[in-house]
Amino acid sequence: MEKVQFETFDGPLDLLLSLLSKNEINIYDIPIAKITDQYMNYLYxxxxxxxxxxxxxxxxxxxxxxxxxxxxxxxxEPEEEQTDPREELVRRLNEYRVFKQISEYIKRGESTYQELVEKDPEYFPQLAEESSPVDINTQMLLNAIRSVFARTRIKPEEEFDYTIMREEVSVEDMIESISRRLEMENTISFFSLFEEHSGKYYIIAAFLAILEMVKDGTVLLSQETPYADIIIERA
Amino acid sequence: MDELDLKYALEAILFASGESVALQALARAIEKTPSETRELLRELMEDYDRGMRGLRIMQMENRYQMLTRNEYFPYIRNIVKATPASSLSQAALETLSIVAYRQPVTRADIEYIRGVQSSSSLDLLVDRGFVRIAGKLDAPGRPVTYETTPEFLKLMDITSISEMPKFEEFSGGIQLRLEEQPEENGQQ
Incomplete structure (x- = not known):
């Protein structure tokens, strides 16, 4: 048996156009019987x-x-008034044929388009989190704690070991101590809680203490500018 | 900053952005009016086109994007294993052609012209960003209409849809004897 190359078409109009061009037929004078037979033949x-x-x-x-x-x-009817039954089909075939030509044109544009390279947008995490004055992000906290370490001449990178040490000063003790100072002073500077020799754990305890006190609503914190000293006052 | 700096500020923004940026956003960024910004962009685009730089700036309506020049793609491919994006099927190309010249157009209109069901082609074109929903037709069932996007302009390397050849140029030679043949040229 002969092997048949079965051609596929994008639709019936595509098939019809192909039959017309194979038969070199003028689109305005389609031998409808012949084309119908060939069309049906394809379907069979x-x-x-x-x-x-x-x-x-x-x-x-x-x-x-x-x-x-x-x-x-x-x-x-007289010839003039007679509408050709093929007219609608011819109109559609014509229109479809034009769009097929436009497809070819777009396809030519596509080959250039495929060779364009664009880069992904830059991602700026720090900008994405850019804060309003009330927002505090981890970066700001880190900067604040770094400035505290800087004041106390502790270099966290050098001194940090990964052993967990027993707290030298508990957060509770620190809250107690800050509360006592606030009974005598209206405001306390955060930096004033430490001295040059204050240990890392002392600083962390103080930091946690004021966070705890803010949470409880016993103190208010204010800061002129980011990284500046934090002013602690009674709520 | 003087004018020269602002032109290169736009260059920097377009590099960092990667994707296309609207003229209004660029104008806001350099604190100039849109028309002043457009002029700076025009100068920048000319700078890039002069001497076939590896990069170019494309304008799609009022959006601007920095891209590599396609002529250099073979060299890019030598260093990165870049494969060109997949090609559109004949069905998708036909659907896109109809949207380009009949927009805003409904799916039913596209299917009538193509003589075949076209929803998967339309979905693909929407996914690829060449076509988007334009709105709804004030007709029974309120069918959605489709239009082309700035990405389509990039595909055709044109600034505006009005730069597409006129519909008649494609039907050229073919005598369209039916009076209601469209005269539109794809203008939005």
């Missing part, structure tokens, strides 16, 4: 090969048969 072929065609192919087949039938009917 697809059926034999178990190729499922879109239902639209059948719709157009029906239209072709209808046109063929109408053309076989005797013409009763």
């Amino acid at each position: 072929q697809a059926d034999e090969l178990n190729i499922e065609l879109a239902s639209e192919f059948i719709v157009v087949a029906a239209q072709l048969i209808e046109i063929k039938t109408r053309m076989m009917l005797p013409k009763e």
